[in-house]
Amino acid sequence: MRRLLALVIIAVAVGGFMWLKSSRPPPPQVEVRERVWRVAAETVESATQSPVLTLYGRTEAPDRVRAAAPVSGRVLELAVRDGERVEAGRVLARMDPRDFEPRLFQARADVEREQARARHDRNALEQERALLALAEAKLARFGALATARLGAETAADQAREEVARARLAVSQRELAIAEQPARLAQLESRLAEAERDAERAEVVAPYDARIARVEVAAGDQVQAGQTLLSFHAADALYLRAKLPAIYAAELAQALDAGKVLSAEVEFGASRMAARLVRIGGEADARGVDVLLQLDGAEGVPVGAFVNAIFERPAVTDVFSLPMSALHGGDRIYRIDDENRLRALIVERVGEHRVAGVPRMLVQATGLASGDRVMSTHLPNAIDGLAVEIVAGGTSVR
Numbered sequence: 001m002r003r004l005l006a007l008v009i010i011a012v013a014v015g016g017f018m019w020l021k022s023s024r025p026p027p028p029q030v031e032v033r034e035r036v037w038r039v040a041a042e043t044v045e046s047a048t049q050s051p052v053l054t055l056y057g058r059t060e061a062p063d064r065v066r067a068a069a070p071v072s073g074r075v076l077e078l079a080v081r082d083g084e085r086v087e088a089g090r091v092l093a094r095m096d097p098r099d100f101e102p103r104l105f106q107a108r109a110d111v112e113r114e115q116a117r118a119r120h121d122r123n124a125l126e127q128e129r130a131l132l133a134l135a136e137a138k139l140a141r142f143g144a145l146a147t148a149r150l151g152a153e154t155a156a157d158q159a160r161e162e163v164a165r166a167r168l169a170v171s172q173r174e175l176a177i178a179e180q181p182a183r184l185a186q187l188e189s190r191l192a193e194a195e196r197d198a199e200r201a202e203v204v205a206p207y208d209a210r211i212a213r214v215e216v217a218a219g220d221q222v223q224a225g226q227t228l229l230s231f232h233a234a235d236a237l238y239l240r241a242k243l244p245a246i247y248a249a250e251l252a253q254a255l256d257a258g259k260v261l262s263a264e265v266e267f268g269a270s271r272m273a274a275r276l277v278r279i280g281g282e283a284d285a286r287g288v289d290v291l292l293q294l295d296g297a298e299g300v301p302v303g304a305f306v307n308a309i310f311e312r313p314a315v316t317d318v319f320s321l322p323m324s325a326l327h328g329g330d331r332i333y334r335i336d337d338e339n340r341l342r343a344l345i346v347e348r349v350g351e352h353r354v355a356g357v358p359r360m361l362v363q364a365t366g367l368a369s370g371d372r373v374m375s376t377h378l379p380n381a382i383d384g385l386a387v388e389i390v391a392g393g394t395s396v397r
Helices: 002-023 101-147 153-199 243-257
Strands: 038-039 039-044 047-049 050-059 066-067 071-078 091-095 203-204 209-214 229-231 240-245 261-268 270-284 287-294 305-311 317-323 331-335 343-352 357-364 372-376 387-389
Touching: 050 287, 066 240, 071 229, 071 305, 091 229, 101 153, 240 243, 240 270, 243 270, 243 287, 261 287, 317 343
Parallel strands: 038 387
Antiparallel strands: 039 372, 047 317, 050 240, 050 305, 066 229, 071 091, 091 203, 209 229, 240 287, 261 270, 261 305, 270 287, 317 357, 331 343, 331 372, 343 357
């Protein structure tokens, strides 16, 4: 009975399993569908745009003046301080005039003494020529007596000696008179130098300027050539920055053509305009120097580090795209009418900003106005991939 009961249970279980299997619903049919990637896209338009470059550099004043002490002396007065703006003609510093007056008085006295000597030499020359004439007449008389054997030969020799001495005196006096203009010019140049140094005892602003740095104080003893202060024109502040050398030829051609290349300079919260005025003639690994003149840079000190958004010459037939649209450095994807990706090789022309956001400017064969370009950076993007355009730029895997 136990064995029979076990067989009955097994039979019932097998029968129940077979019934359940035969009464189950049929499985749903599996449909194979292609995966569609949701991406953002932009409709592009061909336009003429000015690519921009971000430059970093320091402000400088190429025409900066360093006022130095003309001679050794003491600083009597300083009338300005660092960063102060001054008008043309204002006295900036003054040295003690007592350090200049002795040399000036000595130079004037030397000139006056030479002029007096010149007058004396001209008067003395007339007298010496008269003495020479008398000596020659005396020699003629004694020569005639010696010839007639009526006078002593020694007297004739003495007369000849007097004539020689008189001629030597006249010759020396004529030489002194001939050299007098050169001696006078030399002394007058020393006087002019002393007068120049005396005038430089006062440092006067030659134009509206801004004081860059004061290096001495009133009462300091300074040496000849030592810098007292430095200043530059108030409206002559420049930005020197490094520009990639590949753009140097392009900008040089634009300057030669008379184009104005402008930039916006940022210094803290301040914004000011600038324009390119010169391009350096030498380059190094960092690039070539460019000089931009700043407008309205009253609050910017010399030597400040600033950055500038510089506009390059305009380029035609370019397309503006977000940075995220670029794949692999030189490829974008156009979305065709079937919502599939089509790869295009592009050439990056530069960058520009829209509402402060940087975007790239590209040129591409096969891209036209009105085309849709994927703006989502999709790492696994390939040619022919099916996509769905949605708002936003987040790729969905």
